Amino acid sequence: MIDASRIEFHDLGTKGRYVYADGGEEAELTFTKAGTSQIIIDHTEVPTAFRGKGVGQALVAHAVETARMQGLKITPLCPFAASQFRRNPEWQDVLAR
Template structure:
C-alpha cells in the first residue's frame, strides 16, 4: 500500500466489514458481533491485485485500533487474522480469551 487509502467500516448491526478499495478492486475483512463487547473476525479476502502490499494486515490493524477505542475484544476465527494476532503480541490487550 504505497499510497495510503482509507479503510472504511461498514457496520450493519450484528455484522460488519472493513473494506479497502483501489483501482477497481476491493479487499474486505468481515466480522460478526457478539453482544456489545466482542467481535469475531470470520473472513479476510484480498484480491491478487493487492497481494504483497500489506492490505490484509492493514485491515486487521484497523479492527484492532477500533477495538481499543471502543473497549471491544476480538476473536480471530479467520486463519489470516489469527496468524496476524500470533505475530503481533502487542495486540493481546484486545484478544478475546
C-alpha cells in the same frame, strides 16, 4: 504500504466489514458482533492485485485500533487474522481469551 486512511467501515447491524478499495479492486475483512463487548473476525479477502502490499494486515490492524477505542475484544476465527495476532504480540490486549 497502503494508505490506511482509505479503509472504510460498514456497520451492517449484527455484522460489519472493513473495506479497502483501489482501482476497481476491493479487499475486505468481515466480522460478527458477539454482544456489545466482542467481535468475531470471520473472513479476510484480499484480491491478487493487493497481495504482498500489506492490505490484509492493514485491515486487521484497523479492526484492532477500533476495538481498542471502543473497549472491545476480538476473536480471530479467520486463519489470516489469527496469524496476524500471532505475529503482533502488541495486539494481545484486545484478544478475547
